[in-house]
Amino acid sequence: MIHNRTSSLAPFLAITQLHARRTLVARVDILSNIAFGVLLAYGLAFLWQALYRAEFVPPTVPIDRMVTYAILGSVVTTSLQTGIVYYANWRIRTGDIIFDILRPINWQVSLLGDFFGTVIAQFVAVALPVVAISAVFLDFRPPASTVAALVFGPSLILGALVSYSIVFLILLLAFRYTQVGGIESAMRGFRPLLTGALVPLWFLPGGVGTAMEQLPFPAIAFTPLSIYIGETEGADIWVALARQAGWAVVLLATGAYFARRGMHKLSIQGG
Amino acid sequence: MGTYLALQMAYLHIGLKSALQYRVNFVGGVLGLLTHSLFAALGGIVLIDRFGGVEGWELGQIVFMFGLTRIQTGVIYSVFRGIVGWEFYVQEGFVDRYLVRPRGLLTQVPGAEFDVSGFGPMIAGAGLVAFGAAISPPNLTWWLVPWLAVVISSGIVIQLSLTMIVASFAFYNVQMGAATNSLERTAWQMNLFPASAYSAGVQALITVALPWAFMAFYPAHLLYGRDSDGLFGSPVLYLSPVAAMAAFAVGYGVWRRGIRKYQGMGGM
Amino acid sequence: MREDSSATGPIIVANQLTRHYKVQKNALKTGRFGLGLVRREMEIVKAIDDLNFTIEPATAVGLIGLNGAGKSTLLKLITGVLVPTSGEVLVGGLQPSEHRKEVVRNIGVVFGHRSQLWWDVPLIDSLNVLRLIYSVDEKDYKQRLQSLTDLLEMGDLLPRAPRQLSLGQRVRGEIMASLLHGPNLLILDEPTVGLDIIAKAKIRRLIRSLIEEEGVTVILASHEVSDIEEICERTILLHEGRILYEGTIEALKAQANVERSLVLDVERGTGQGSDDVVVEQVTIPLSGNDTARRLAEVASLGTVSGAQVTGGSLEVILARLFDEATN
Numbered sequence: 039m040i041h042n043r044t045s046s047l048a049p050f051l052a053i054t055q056l057h058a059r060r061t062l063v064a065r066v067d068i069l070s071n072i073a074f075g076v077l078l079a080y081g082l083a084f085l086w087q088a089l090y091r092a093e094f095v096p097p098t099v100p101i102d103r104m105v106t107y108a109i110l111g112s113v114v115t116t117s118l119q120t121g122i123v124y125y126a127n128w129r130i131r132t133g134d135i136i137f138d139i140l141r142p143i144n145w146q147v148s149l150l151g152d153f154f155g156t157v158i159a160q161f162v163a164v165a166l167p168v169v170a171i172s173a174v175f176l177d178f179r180p181p182a183s184t185v186a187a188l189v190f191g192p193s194l195i196l197g198a199l200v201s202y203s204i205v206f207l208i209l210l211l212a213f214r215y216t217q218v219g220g221i222e223s224a225m226r227g228f229r230p231l232l233t234g235a236l237v238p239l240w241f242l243p244g245g246v247g248t249a250m251e252q253l254p255f256p257a258i259a260f261t262p263l264s265i266y267i268g269e270t271e272g273a274d275i276w277v278a279l280a281r282q283a284g285w286a287v288v289l290l291a292t293g294a295y296f297a298r299r300g301m302h303k304l305s306i307q308g309g
Numbered sequence: 310m311g312t313y314l315a316l317q318m319a320y321l322h323i324g325l326k327s328a329l330q331y332r333v334n335f336v337g338g339v340l341g342l343l344t345h346s347l348f349a350a351l352g353g354i355v356l357i358d359r360f361g362g363v364e365g366w367e368l369g370q371i372v373f374m375f376g377l378t379r380i381q382t383g384v385i386y387s388v389f390r391g392i393v394g395w396e397f398y399v400q401e402g403f404v405d406r407y408l409v410r411p412r413g414l415l416t417q418v419p420g421a422e423f424d425v426s427g428f429g430p431m432i433a434g435a436g437l438v439a440f441g442a443a444i445s446p447p448n449l450t451w452w453l454v455p456w457l458a459v460v461i462s463s464g465i466v467i468q469l470s471l472t473m474i475v476a477s478f479a480f481y482n483v484q485m486g487a488a489t490n491s492l493e494r495t496a497w498q499m500n501l502f503p504a505s506a507y508s509a510g511v512q513a514l515i516t517v518a519l520p521w522a523f524m525a526f527y528p529a530h531l532l533y534g535r536d537s538d539g540l541f542g543s544p545v546l547y548l549s550p551v552a553a554m555a556a557f558a559v560g561y562g563v564w565r566r567g568i569r570k571y572q573g574m575g576g577m
Numbered sequence: 578m579r580e581d582s583s584a585t586g587p588i589i590v591a592n593q594l595t596r597h598y599k600v601q602k603n604a605l606k607t608g609r610f611g612l613g614l615v616r617r618e619m620e621i622v623k624a625i626d627d628l629n630f631t632i633e634p635a636t637a638v639g640l641i642g643l644n645g646a647g648k649s650t651l652l653k654l655i656t657g658v659l660v661p662t663s664g665e666v667l668v669g670g671l672q673p674s675e676h677r678k679e680v681v682r683n684i685g686v687v688f689g690h691r692s693q694l695w696w697d698v699p700l701i702d703s704l705n706v707l708r709l710i711y712s713v714d715e716k717d718y719k720q721r722l723q724s725l726t727d728l729l730e731m732g733d734l735l736p737r738a739p740r741q742l743s744l745g746q747r748v749r750g751e752i753m754a755s756l757l758h759g760p761n762l763l764i765l766d767e768p769t770v771g772l773d774i775i776a777k778a779k780i781r782r783l784i785r786s787l788i789e790e791e792g793v794t795v796i797l798a799s800h801e802v803s804d805i806e807e808i809c810e811r812t813i814l815l816h817e818g819r820i821l822y823e824g825t826i827e828a829l830k831a832q833a834n835v836e837r838s839l840v841l842d843v844e845r846g847t848g849q850g851s852d853d854v855v856v857e858q859v860t861i862p863l864s865g866n867d868t869a870r871r872l873a874e875v876a877s878l879g880t881v882s883g884a885q886v887t888g889g890s891l892e893v894i895l896a897r898l899f900d901e902a903t904n
Binding site: 063064065066067070071074075077078080081084085088089090091092112116119121215218219220221222223224226227228230231236237241242243 | 333336337338340341343344345346348351352356358359361364426429478483484485486488491492502505506507508510519
Binding site: 319320323327330402404406408410411412413417569572573 | 653656657658659660674677678679681682684686688691693695696697698702703705706709710711712
């Protein structure tokens with residue numbers, strides 16, 4: 039068992055690197071994502087200013103922090119969008135999934151490599167340039183404090199893990215229903231809202247915000263973003279991180295359990 | 310023309326027949342995109358409801374406009390699914406299959422790749438338009454319905470033209486699958502709010518280069534009896550069909566060039 | 578229509594037909610920052626290089642070549658999917674890339690690896706869509722459908738979806754779909770790929786009867802040499818974009834004969850006892866003019882207990898030709 043675990047790190051890193059490179063090679067994709075990302079950042083910055091101009095009880099969060107939040111929310115959402123559900127769904131449907139299962143590396147781990155490679159590449163090649171441009175031309179602010187700066191990275195990674203574990207659960211449904219593209223499409227609609235990337239939970243009407251905090255989704259974007267802008271601070275930061283880690287462990291374990299069952303079913307039915 | 314229509318009907322017939330073989334996928338695809346549209350709208354509704362409006366536009370009006378763009382997007386997703394996913398069709402050699410037939414690509418692709426899941430955004434869009442109109446009723450004039458028809462078709466043509474421009478990259482053997490996605494995603498996020506909320510530069514951009522503002526925002530002014538509050542004054546309020554024609558001229562030009570280039574370059 | 582084309586000489590004429598590709602060397606080299614912003618090295622591949630040939634109507638021509646020899650490119654040039662880099666190919670007197678729609682109206686194409694049929698709806702529905710694509714009018718369609726159904730033995734298969742058909746039945750469906758609009762040129766790219774020997778034989782027989790009964794011209798690209806041997810009168814051997822051989826299969830086979838020999842097992846007594854025999858193998862080349870004399874010689878040595886012909890199959894000579902051409 040121990041032997042197995044140590045030996046899967048190298049292939050995991052190789053898979054991650056492969057998918058990062060694959061993403062980076064697509065120059066048109068990257069350049070257009072940067073262009074659309076900047077456009078969205080501009081749109082969001084002015085939208086929030088327009089919203090703040092409307093007659094309404096003044097929000098507690100200052101406008102520059104809110105703009106920072108919104109732009110980060112947009113780039114994080116874009117970075118986390120990968121095609122792995124469609125891809126794995128396709129392989130399950132065609133039966134090519136058998137090749138993935140036959141490999142001596144855990145399927146959940148190798149897909150995580152695929153996911154992380156893509157996400158890291160998108161973050162570095164798309165999100166960072168958009169953020170840099172926003173920092174020059176828009177009200178985009180640096181992290182609220184040194185602690186926020188230090189914790190933001192790990193929190194983002196935990197968020198990505200939670201995002202992956204949910205995606206993985208969705209694509210497991212493909213073992214039962216041949217087509218889960220619809221669920222993924224719906225998720226793309228939910229995601230900006232449920233993760234808090236579009237609307238911070240504190241702007242949601244009373245009960246809804248509290249209810250959503252109990253779900254795993256805010257761990258993906260809301261938690262790291264509110265740490266970055268300093269809305270979550272002090273001891274709350276560590277509680278937030280612990281919650282993220284907790285969700286990641288629970289969801290990954292659930293995924294692993296159902297993956298085993300799915301594979302088992304597959305090996306009995308022969309696809 | 311007669312055989313053209315008959316051909317499109319036959320495509321539709323065969324497409325539906327094929328989709329209905331897999332009822333779960335059929336329903337899943339439609340529901341997926343339907344929910345996508347509704348949740349996209351919900352994000353906007355929550356914000357606007359919270360802040361009481363954007364630049365003098367009320368919640369109902371904003372939902373009404375967003376609903377229109379969803380109907381247009383739904384049509385793109387079902388009728389022009391083949392162009393949205395064009396990269397795939399080029400890579401899999403479908404283009405060659407279409408080119409060995411005595412019809413243009415734009416005659417064959419819409420019907421042959423028809424995708425029912427586009428009904429999702431169409432239904433959601435219709436619901437949003439109805440919901441928006443219920444809260445903020447537009448002026449009931451005799452030209453309301455014809456104008457809506459013009460607006461919806463213009464918006465379809467605008468978004469189609471933009472999609473064709475991005476899709477044309479595939480003819481050059483360029484990987485661009487994510488670009489069509491981000492085009493769509495940016496479109497829906499930008500269309501979610503009135504263009505007057507954006508800065509002058511962004512307004513100019515979504516009027517001239519990516520004429521999304523013509524899909525619903527400008528023409529909706531007439532329905533709500535508003536004067537132009539945007540950068541470009543009142544003429545743009547009437548110009549959606551013109552913008553659509555201009556966009557299509559550019560989009561079709563780029564597309565034709567792409568086919569020519571493909572035939573000159575091709576794959577092994 | 579078909580009579581016309583047979584009266585007006587060759588259906589396909591290629592004049593110095595050339596097609597180059599610009600391809601990227603080392604596609605995954607992504608530059609220092611991984612963005613590949615550095616200039617990419619391009620390389621020119623001569624996929625089709627100065628081809629001259631003609632194809633007569635109502636004949637079958639086999640296209641043979643190794644992978645990457647330019648077969649697909651040539652087929653794409655003939656169907657107008659690709660534009661020649663220089664030179665020209667005329668199909669029925671027209672340049673396909675300039676008059677794509679007119680040209681392909683008279684062409685049927687079957688790709689063995691791909692399907693033009695809708696996977697999960699009845700075959701007859703797919704055929705109806707194709708009828709509209711090619712604007713075949715109702716009356717012609719009915720007639721055509723009847724004759725093709727008989728010819729291709731598709732009778733009870735039309736209401737079934739391709740996914741319910743065996744591969745052999747599906748290929749017949751593909752051929753039917755590509756002939757519905759009455760093309761005078763049928764292009765078959767690997768039509769028998771994956772078929773079992775019975776199904777293969779059936780497809781070959783059907784294609785042959787298409788040529789004889791319908792007067793269709795066939796261009797057949799296949800790695801299955803026996804397809805070409807049995808269907809085609811003529812063959813074009815492509816190698817690295819050039820023609821290595823063009824002519825009849827007979828002439829190629831005659832060349833193959835050079836290599837062919839007869840191996841005989843001869844039982845000879847050792848002279849020490851009547852039951853004591855050794856078996857000796859004698860090889861006699863079949864091409865020489867003294868074959869008969871040598872046979873007689875062998876027969877006088879002892880009893881011939883076994884015989885077999887070795888080497889010299891079309892496949893062997895082709896392999897040798899390609900091998901020589903490569904070196």
